Amino acid sequence: DQQVKQNSPSLSVQEGRISILNCDYTNSMFDYFLWYKKYPAEGPTFLISISSIKDKNEDGRFTVFLNKSAKHLSLHIVPSQPGDSAVYFCAASASGGVDKIIFGKGTRLHILP
């Protein structure tokens, strides 16, 4: 049973445009959400997080939106840059992040020149 779903295995976006990565979750107890970026042969790097008390969190080019009623979150990258080409993992946890973190399967983002 996949509690965190990233339904798009891959996404291609033109450099300079907006990249939107989507994530759905099924567990209504989740209240803390994170996005990670992973290059090949490297460990995942934390990008941005959001608590369920907010519906938006912004950090530079990265913005995460949370729609609790739809159990959906998205990561927006504006503008997209070549270095953004990587696999992006959505993750979620309950109890304010104290509980274990569950990861989605990831979406591979290709930034096209």
Next chain:
Amino acid sequence: SAVISQKPSRDICQRGTSLTIQCQVDSQVTMMFWYRQQPGQSLTLIATANQGSEATYESGFVIDKFPISRPNLTFSTLTVSNMSPEDSSIYLCSVAKGQGVLGNTIYFGEGSWLTVV
């Protein structure tokens, strides 16, 4: 954040052997975890490494196969025992650090890529 060093970074192992992965953190942390990522799969939590007590394993993972040590607040090891090709994976050490009211964030090491032949 945290600086997490893992050794080895990659290895090719013979079937039936065991390999121990070391994880060193640059600061004391309460919560350390071991994840793995099999090819094409997501990051799966193996266990929580508890300092001074036995690790807490997730469903599908057992101590005999993945013994874990946590002798202090900056170091842990994961052993993959009696390896088979199905154990070929990236093994990742991670730590949790609080973000205040926002909750904990997990930070990962570079990973140890094991190929079992």
